[in-house]
Amino acid sequence: MDKWKTKIAVITGASSGIGAAITLSLASHGLTVIGLARRSENVEELSKKLENSEGKIIAIKCDVADLNSIKNAFKEIEENFGKVHILINNAGMSSKVTILDESDYATERINSTIDVNFKAYVHCVRECIKLMKKIENEHAMIINVGSILDSVIPYPHRTIYPTTKHAVRALSEIIRQELIVSECDKIKVTNLSPGAVKTEIASEDYFNSIPHLTPNDIAESVIYLLSTPWNVNVTQLTIKPVGEKF
Numbered sequence: 001m002d003k004w005k006t007k008i009a010v011i012t013g014a015s016s017g018i019g020a021a022i023t024l025s026l027a028s029h030g031l032t033v034i035g036l037a038r039r040s041e042n043v044e045e046l047s048k049k050l051e052n053s054e055g056k057i058i059a060i061k062c063d064v065a066d067l068n069s070i071k072n073a074f075k076e077i078e079e080n081f082g083k084v085h086i087l088i089n090n091a092g093m094s095s096k097v098t099i100l101d102e103s104d105y106a107t108e109r110i111n112s113t114i115d116v117n118f119k120a121y122v123h124c125v126r127e128c129i130k131l132m133k134k135i136e137n138e139h140a141m142i143i144n145v146g147s148i149l150d151s152v153i154p155y156p157h158r159t160i161y162p163t164t165k166h167a168v169r170a171l172s173e174i175i176r177q178e179l180i181v182s183e184c185d186k187i188k189v190t191n192l193s194p195g196a197v198k199t200e201i202a203s204e205d206y207f208n209s210i211p212h213l214t215p216n217d218i219a220e221s222v223i224y225l226l227s228t229p230w231n232v233n234v235t236q237l238t239i240k241p242v243g244e245k246f
Ligand SMILES: NC(=O)c1ccc[n+]([C@@H]2O[C@H](COP(=O)([O-])OP(=O)(O)OC[C@H]3O[C@@H](n4cnc5c(N)ncnc54)[C@H](OP(=O)(O)O)[C@@H]3O)[C@@H](O)[C@H]2O)c1
Pocket: 012, 013, 014, 015, 016, 017, 018, 019, 036, 037, 038, 039, 040, 062, 063, 064, 065, 090, 091, 092, 093, 116, 145, 146, 147, 148, 193, 194, 195, 196, 197, 198, 199, 200, 201, 202
């Protein structure tokens, strides 16, 4: 990880769960980590946990469901840091509504899940690549946090969540190929698909009833991805807890 020391990483959804664990882990390896979230105060709290590290954690308030909020966040990053080496698209929400639910509540949940879990990934990549192009001869990496539900189909009653994760998986591969043909081949792209991870995304009772990972398990996998040699691109990484049935 020494090669990434002092480099700039941006992560969405840094205020809890998987994103918070990755933020702390990268900063403790000496990176400057810019954490985007609506609860930016949670990201500020994380920096108090950093001990004996050259790394830094910087919080930016951002609602990734709002394109202007994304644009403003990246403008602030450009003004203060000039460039970005790592983007981790991680902010996400679950959605339990079914396609047959005609309520306004269901319409709102469907739209916001698509906005946060998919459209925000597209827009953060678009904004971030502009700043990755400024690193010239250095290397860069984009990690999209998907889900095992990006390839396990049967999951009724959650209609939109697996659909957005399928889209993210396709997006990851398309970005990788598009960057190569656009001569941005120093930017590696990985789609990271975790199984169940005990976080705020679902209830404690739910996670306690099934095998699950911890957010730190996912942070470890990000360190693995970043530690691969420059010529190695792990394009897809799926991580399940031992005993996960689907
Ligand atoms: N936990 C699992 O079992 C599991 C499994 C597979 C994949 N995943 C994926 O892992 C990622 C992280 O989820 P998690 O489990 O760590 O859940 P979490 O603890 O609920 O964290 C979700 C994060 O997303 C952020 N977020 C949600 N809506 C946002 C918005 N509109 N604008 C900005 N940030 C927003 C939240 O920040 P604010 O609320 O502060 O904005 C929070 O930091 C998600 O993409 C999820 O789909 C999770």
